[in-house]
Amino acid sequence: MSSTLTAPAGVGPRTIVLPGNGTQAASYVLPPGLLQYVQSVLAEVDATAAGSVRPTLSIAEQSGVVIATKRQSEAIPGGGTGSATWALRLTDDPSPRAAPLFNTQIRYVGAGADDVYQYETGLGSGRFGAGVVGVELTMVWTMTNGKPIWVTVFNADDRPLSARIDRAIVQKIGATTRESLQGLAISIAPGATGTLPWTNHLGGSVILDRATLDSPTPFVTDTYAISVTVEVG
């Protein structure tokens, strides 16, 4: 004689899928009367009309008191889509990505706040040599209008250093390198901002405009990458 045990009525599935409600936040309340051990949370994010984002998971008890928050260490770039996962037994990104020497910003130059587009990232990769620490930042973005952009590299607050921009390359994805910059010195004080000099600049910032890139195709739909290597002496 065999018997089958079935879950009592009211027991939910092991995977709960909720649609978004068109806002920046979504919540799920663990059902009452159940013991549930959360293993993972996955959020799909549409940032096509936004800047880069690092979603945060917050956990609150029934009373509403937040007992933990966890922000993604990497960003979903603005202008794109992506997913953010929080899961048990995942390790956070190892240093130096978790504690970057440099952060970067790429901005459209514009008069109003609405014209500013920022992309912030940590280190894309690192390389280490005798007496020299080299870091490389790679940023990819899609131009959504014809405005020029500028690039700023600044170091983390707790890392006093002087740096030399070894090279900065602007590259159209799928095409040859458009511009490069070699061996220009830059000094960055702790917590300060240093800017990349460029052949075409405005207000001390780097300007990568359509003329500089000499793009034969409409700028508004091209995707470019900037690769910046900084040597720290």
Added chain:
Amino acid sequence: MATDVATSLPDLDLRDQSILTVDTGDAAAIITSLVIHVAQDIPPEALALLPALLTYQSAEA
């Protein structure tokens, strides 16, 4: 271009009716779906019956 990011989940012993909230931090960055995976969903009432079930012996045994 889709970008997938991941990080560790706080390993907490949560009570029922705890609230999980994901916020992108930007009003223009919209959450299109949220998926939560749980390892167990045994109601306390069922757990309360476990001792009795474990000690139960069928008359046919």
